[in-house]
Amino acid sequence: MRYGAGPEVLSDVAFSLEPGSFHFLTGESGAGKSTLMRLIYLSLRPTRGLVHLFGRDVATLPRDSVPGLRRRIGVVYQDFQLLDHLTAVDNVALPLRVAGARGPDVKKHVSELLRWVGLGERLGAKPPTLSGGEQQRVAIARAVINRPDLLLADEPTGNVDDNIGVRLIQLFEELNRMGTTVIIATHNFGLVDRFRYPRMDLEDGALRLIRG
Amino acid sequence: MLIRRQTDIPFEQDSAGRLLPWIVAIMIYLSGVAIAGAIALNGLVSTWSSGLSGALTIQIPADAETAKARQQADAVLALIRKTPGVGQARRLPRQEVLRLVRPWLGDDTGAGDLPLPILIDVRAAAGAVIDTAVLSAKVAAAAPGAVTESHARWAGRLIGLARSIWLVALLVVALIGLATVLTVVFATRTGLRIHRRVIGLLHLIGAHDRYIARQFERQALWLSLQGAVIGIAFAIGTVFGIAHLAGKIELQPATGAIFTPLQWGIFACVPVVAALVALLTARITVMRTLRRMT
Numbered sequence: 001m002r003y004g005a006g007p008e009v010l011s012d013v014a015f016s017l018e019p020g021s022f023h024f025l026t027g028e029s030g031a032g033k034s035t036l037m038r039l040i041y042l043s044l045r046p047t048r049g050l051v052h053l054f055g056r057d058v059a060t061l062p063r064d065s066v067p068g069l070r071r072r073i074g075v076v077y078q079d080f081q082l083l084d085h086l087t088a089v090d091n092v093a094l095p096l097r098v099a100g101a102r103g104p105d106v107k108k109h110v111s112e113l114l115r116w117v118g119l120g121e122r123l124g125a126k127p128p129t130l131s132g133g134e135q136q137r138v139a140i141a142r143a144v145i146n147r148p149d150l151l152l153a154d155e156p157t158g159n160v161d162d163n164i165g166v167r168l169i170q171l172f173e174e175l176n177r178m179g180t181t182v183i184i185a186t187h188n189f190g191l192v193d194r195f196r197y198p199r200m201d202l203e204d205g206a207l208r209l210i211r212g
Numbered sequence: 213m214l215i216r217r218q219t220d221i222p223f224e225q226d227s228a229g230r231l232l233p234w235i236v237a238i239m240i241y242l243s244g245v246a247i248a249g250a251i252a253l254n255g256l257v258s259t260w261s262s263g264l265s266g267a268l269t270i271q272i273p274a275d276a277e278t279a280k281a282r283q284q285a286d287a288v289l290a291l292i293r294k295t296p297g298v299g300q301a302r303r304l305p306r307q308e309v310l311r312l313v314r315p316w317l318g319d320d321t322g323a324g325d326l327p328l329p330i331l332i333d334v335r336a337a338a339g340a341v342i343d344t345a346v347l348s349a350k351v352a353a354a355a356p357g358a359v360t361e362s363h364a365r366w367a368g369r370l371i372g373l374a375r376s377i378w379l380v381a382l383l384v385v386a387l388i389g390l391a392t393v394l395t396v397v398f399a400t401r402t403g404l405r406i407h408r409r410v411i412g413l414l415h416l417i418g419a420h421d422r423y424i425a426r427q428f429e430r431q432a433l434w435l436s437l438q439g440a441v442i443g444i445a446f447a448i449g450t451v452f453g454i455a456h457l458a459g460k461i462e463l464q465p466a467t468g469a470i471f472t473p474l475q476w477g478i479f480a481c482v483p484v485v486a487a488l489v490a491l492l493t494a495r496i497t498v499m500r501t502l503r504r505m506t
Contacts, residue, residue, distance in 0.1 A: 043416060063503075064420070071418030081413050085222040094220065098419040142417075 001035055001046050009035045012206035013049075017183070019149070022176045024192045025185040027202030033185040034078065036202065037152050040183070041075050042066060054149070071099055074148035074180075076156045080139040082127040088114055088134075089123050092141045099146060113141045117171070118164070132159035140168055144175055151175060153184045157191060169195055220414060221407045221427050228402040229435060232395065236439030237446070239392045240486055243385050244447025247482065250381035251475045257374040260367055266336030267363040268344065271329045272355050284355035285330045291354050292334055295347055299337030303330060389489065396432055396490045400497040403428060404505075411502075425498035429491045436490035440483030448479070 001010040009032045017023065027033050038044040039051055042058060051058045053069055061069070074095075082091050092110045114123055117137040127135050136159045143151060151172060157165035169184070169191060176182045183200075186192060192199060199210040223229050270292070272285055285303055292301040304312075309328050317326075336342045348360035404411065411424055471479065 041416060067415070067418045067420045070416060075416065083220065083222070083410060083413070085224070086220070094414075095417050097220070098414065098417050098423055 001032075001039060001044070001049070008205055010039075010202075010205050010207075013202075015200060015207060015209065017150075017181055019181055020176065020179050022173070022182045022197045023184070024195075024197055024199045025183055025202070026187070026189075026192065026199055029187075031202040032205060033202055034154060036207075037075075037154055037183070037185060040150070041073050041152055042070055071095070071146065072149040074143035074146070074151045076136075076140050076143045076151075076153035078154040078158070080127070080135045082135055082138055082142075084127050087124045087126055088119060088130070088138045088141075091127070091138055092145050094142060095146045110141075110145060113145060114138070117141050117168070133161070133164060136160055137164070137168070140171070144171065144180075147175065147178065148180060150181045151183070153182070155186055156184060157186065157188050162190070165191060166194070219427050219431065221403075221410050221424075221431075223403065223407075223431050226399075226403050226406055228399040228406075229431065232399045232432070232435045233439035233442070235395050236392060236436045236486060236490070237443035239388050239395070240440045240443025240482060241446045241450075242443075243388045243486075244444050244479065244482055245450055246381045246384045246388070247479060248447065248451045248471075250378050250385075251471060251478070253374050253378050253381070255471075257371050257378070260370060260374075266340070266342065268334040268342065268347070269361045269363070270332040270334065270351055271359045271361065272332075273329055273357045281330060281355075284358070285332065287354045288332060288351055288358065291350055292332065292347070295342065295350070297336050297340035297342040298334060299340065300335040301332060303332050389486075392436075392486060393489060393493050396436070396493040397497050400428055400432065400494045401501060403431075404498065404501050421499055421502040424502060425495050428498045429494040432494035433487050433491040437483060437487040440486040444479070444483045447482075 002008045013036065025033050025036065035044065039046055040053070042053070045051075045059065054072060056065075056069070058069075083094070086094070089107060089110050092114060093106050096106050096110070111120075111123055114120060114137075117140060119134060119137055119141070122130060122134060125134075127138065130138065136156065140153070140156055143153065153172065156168055156172075160168065165188065172180075172182050172184065173195075201208045201210055270288060272281055272288070289301055289303060292298055306328065309331055312331075313326075313328070334342070344360065344362045344364075351358050351360050414424055
């Protein structure tokens with residue numbers, strides 16, 4: 001994978017994820033973690049090589065089929081990507097609305113999840129009024145609200161203290177126990193060591209699998 | 213934007229969107245006035261058409277207001293009444309002829325002393341046609357110097373002119389409609405550029421192009437409807453104002469009677485049609501642009 005005429009960011013990457021598995025994705029800054037994540041959540045198409053997602057080759061995927069696959073993937077972006085004009089509840093409800101869900105149950109379900117991540121008092125707050133950690137938890141709630149088959153989290157614990165970080169990983173574990181495949185890109189080796197899940201390590205464009 | 217709506221896309225940050233209702237209001241105002249003019253003109257054309265077709269005026273010269281001229285007028289009247297197709301013929305009383313010349317000569321000119329022509333008003337029977345050429349020859353034989361004037365020729369020219377103005381009014385409405393469509397296309401494309409990041413995020417969350425297009429089309433519908441209601445309200449105000457002035461010079465009955473209920477209905481449909489056109493324009497623009505974007 002390369003951007004334009006630049007150097008190849010990812011060159012030797014071959015892996016397959018079992019449904020229901022849990023992996024950490026590690027590597028130096030600039031190693032290509034975000035690029036790999038973007039390839040998986042269909043934000044980028046590979047310049048060479050193959051990406052198969054849920055049994056389908058993304059290169060030959062018709063345009064109309066892409067949203068269906070994306071709805072099966074929850075993503076926690078490093079920069080959160082929250083919509084500043086919407087409240088925390090509306091931000092988290094976005095994947096449900098996009099999928100066509102409506103009605104009071106949506107708000108109730110979203111409110112419960114936000115309470116679970118410790119934002120019960122901030123339901124009506126808009127992102128610019130939330131701290132970095134609070135925004136991150138809203139972003140996580142949005143990624144998991146529709147129980148995705150695959151959860152990708154890019155530095156999900158970067159802006160929260162260790163206690164909240166542990167709690168968030170436990171939330172991912174809970175989803176994982178319900179069948180969601182989880183990949184967490186992180187620099188936080190404390191968490192990686194604590195939870196001891198298999199690790200995919202990127203270095204010089206190559207990916208190496210390290211058992212937890 | 214006049215009134216805000218909660219949407220996934222932050223349209224309130226969109227400067228093109230803020231201007232759209234006012235642009236649409238101006239367009240709809242102009243369309244409304246043009247349509248009102250076309251409807252009113254159509255009504256006038258119908259009135260003229262029905263009032264003047266089959267009508268003739270026979271004029272016996274002004275210097276002939278003598279016993280001889282009166283005899284000629286009686287002879288012409290008798291002749292006309294025997295002519296096939298004539299429904300009604302009457303000699304206009306002198307007071308009525310005076311009233312006809314008053315707008316040109318005024319009240320205080322002593323017009324009463326002027327030698328006025330004898331006028332005979334002839335109307336065809338319902339569904340009948342009078343052969344003007346034959347009648348004119350007979351009238352000339354009975355009253356040398358008399359002039360037979362068919363209103364149909366004059367009315368035909370007037371109606372032709374009125375219809376041309378009516379077509380121009382429709383063309384103006386069509387051009388205003390096109391300008392509105394282009395404005396919505398521009399505003400929508402600008403919105404797509406401004407909200408590119410949010411649209412990208414919605415796509416990544418799993419939104420179909422149709423979901424995004426729906427947001428833009430509802431926004432276009434909402435903004436256009438606001439502008440169109442304002443525009444048509446001002447257009448109705450203008451129409452009533454003009455009707456009031458027209459009523460003062462007895463050109464048309466004042467206010468309400470200028471349009472039939474059906475015509476008012478057509479007028480009221482203008483904002484709805486404008487809003488629906490804006491909706492469809494936004495939908496097509498978004499769908500086509502998104503297909504090119506990714």
